Amino acid sequence: MRDLVIVGAGGFARETAAAATAAGWRVLGFLDDDPALRGTTRSGLPILGPVSETGDEAAVVVCVGNPRNYTARQRIVTRLGLPAERYATIVHPAAVVGSGCVVGPGSVLLAGTVLTADVTVGSHVAVMPQAVLTHDDRVGDYATVASGVRLGGGAVLEEGAYVGAGALVREGVTVGAWSLVGMGSVVLSDVPPGEVWVGGPARFLRSTKEETA
Numbered sequence: 001m002r003d004l005v006i007v008g009a010g011g012f013a014r015e016t017a018a019a020a021t022a023a024g025w026r027v028l029g030f031l032d033d034d035p036a037l038r039g040t041t042r043s044g045l046p047i048l049g050p051v052s053e054t055g056d057e058a059a060v061v062v063c064v065g066n067p068r069n070y071t072a073r074q075r076i077v078t079r080l081g082l083p084a085e086r087y088a089t090i091v092h093p094a095a096v097v098g099s100g101c102v103v104g105p106g107s108v109l110l111a112g113t114v115l116t117a118d119v120t121v122g123s124h125v126a127v128m129p130q131a132v133l134t135h136d137d138r139v140g141d142y143a144t145v146a147s148g149v150r151l152g153g154g155a156v157l158e159e160g161a162y163v164g165a166g167a168l169v170r171e172g173v174t175v176g177a178w179s180l181v182g183m184g185s186v187v188l189s190d191v192p193p194g195e196v197w198v199g200g201p202a203r204f205l206r207s208t209k210e211e212t213a
């Protein structure tokens with residue numbers, strides 16, 4: 001059994017703790033810079049200290065970020081400067097990972113995720129429950145795939161892209177770097193980098209400057 005520390009103590013961090021425990025990791029606790037959290041517990045696990053205290057031995061996974069600020073994961077990974085081999089890949093035992101699929105260090109697949117065949121998931125990617133990624137999809141580093149998303153075959157999520165809950169992405173379509181697709185959207189054509197698209201069919205809403213400021 002390997003030890004794991006989780007950076008962050010919010011919702012996704014606690015979900016990852018549950019997935020990691022189910023997958024056989026010994027979760028030591030959470031790291032968070034909020035001094036008010038020191039000495040408290042979350043989901044029955046301690047707040048061990050600030051983000052910088054990753055120690056030398058336990059594996060690490062960075063679980064920060066939300067739809068209003070989804071660049072935080074990249075910022076913290078850059079700040080920590082750890083080698084890739086320090087990062088755990090967390091795959092809930094109720095996720096299905098088909099043949100030819102690759103999942104990078106620091107990435108998390110929550111329960112019910114399905115990667116069908118030859119799906120490539122980069123580093124520090126968050127995949128929420130019941131997301132379905134089909135053949136030949138490519139998901140870039142720091143991307144977020146919210147619960148219930150469906151990606152058609154050969155879809156591409158570039159670095160940092162955020163696909164909101166329940167969104168559908170047509171086969172072969174690309175969501176550009178750090179763009180956000182709103183929940184429930186139906187993406188039929190490529191989304192350029194740095195834009196928020198919503199609706200069915202999805203259309204441009206605004207730039208992402210609020211989230212990536």
Ligand SMILES: CC(C)(COP(=O)(O)OP(=O)(O)OC[C@H]1O[C@@H](n2cnc3c(N)ncnc32)[C@H](O)[C@@H]1OP(=O)(O)O)[C@@H](O)C(=O)NCCC(=O)NCCS
Pocket residue numbers: 067146147163164165180181182183184185196197198199200205
């Ligand atoms: C896309 C999103 C970021 C927009 O948030 P926002 O900038 O605060 O936008 P607003 O709520 O002010 O809405 C702006 C307009 O877009 C529309 N809109 C917002 N989200 C939409 C969506 N998902 N689908 C369709 N239309 C949407 C609103 O109806 C509104 O239209 P109007 O101007 O005609 O009234 C947000 O609604 C969203 O979908 N976030 C993802 C949430 C998610 O997936 N969470 C799961 C993980 S926790």
